[in-house]
Amino acid sequence: MASDFHRPTRFPPGMFEGFLGAEDPAHLSHVAHDTAAALLSRVRSNPDPAVVARLVSYTDEHGIDAIAELWSHASPKSLPGALWRVYLLRALIRQDPLGVSLGFQRGTEVSHTIDQVVAGAPIPAGPAEVQDLADQVLRGLFGGDFAAALERAAAFARVVAAGFASLADDADASDAAHPERSGRLTQRALRLTQLADEFASCARLWRRDSLD
Structure with missing residues (x-):
């Protein structure tokens, strides 16, 4: 249970990829849907900034496991699945802000889309800026335009994925003695692309009032 976790949990190698690569169960947990819907409804009906701030930073105190236990097995195209994935993206950024910022910066150089504008990062x-962006996205879910927040998350993930893919190509060409670095970057790029697609799908469902 969430109360059993008192310290933030760091990812061991491969944990991020494992979460995103795991199959979602066919039968969604009623608890996941009920808690996600109740939480979102209550906060959005009265978006007290102090409450929103506590929700944004919840995993800093309790660890990602506290959220994972509730929502990680929900369908990626569901309300609990969307909330879980935003928390997961935030955890990835906070664990490796330098690496993610380098990926984002490279992505802005190689990606010829409007994603960097939609993401809204400077x-x-x-x-510091990519960590702040993750917090802005979560605040948007709880107190702003839910679909727009998911679209920002999707755009950010696509830019970073493009950056990681480009950095993987560089590593392939310059560091043949350590092919695992290129492989790790490629795997992260693939998972972030998957994550972006899931965010975009959830945003479309929310706009049709079909995300539950």
Whole structure:
């Protein structure tokens, strides 16, 4: 249970990829849906800034496991699945803000889309800026335009994925003695692309009042 976790949990190697790569169960947990719907409804009906701030930083105190236990097995195209994935993206950023900011910066150089504008991060964006962006996205879910917040998350993930893919190509060409670095970057790029697609799908469902 969430109360059993008192310290933030860091990812061991591969944990981020494992969460996103795991199959979602066919039968969604009623608890996941009920808690996600109740929480979102209550906060959005009265978005007290202090309450929103506590929700945004919840995993800093209790760890990502507290959220994972509730929502990580929900369908990626569901309300609890969307909330879980935003918390997961935030955890990834906070664990490696420098690496993610480097990926984002490279992504802005190689990606010829409007994603960097939609994401809303300053350019250049350093570690502090990408962490702040993750917090802005969560605040948007709880107190702003829910679909727009998901679209920002999707755009950010796509830019970072493009950056990681480009950095993987560089590593392939310059560091043949350590192919695992290129492989790790490629895997992260693939998972972030998957995550972006899931955010975008959830945003479309929310706009049709079909995300539950």
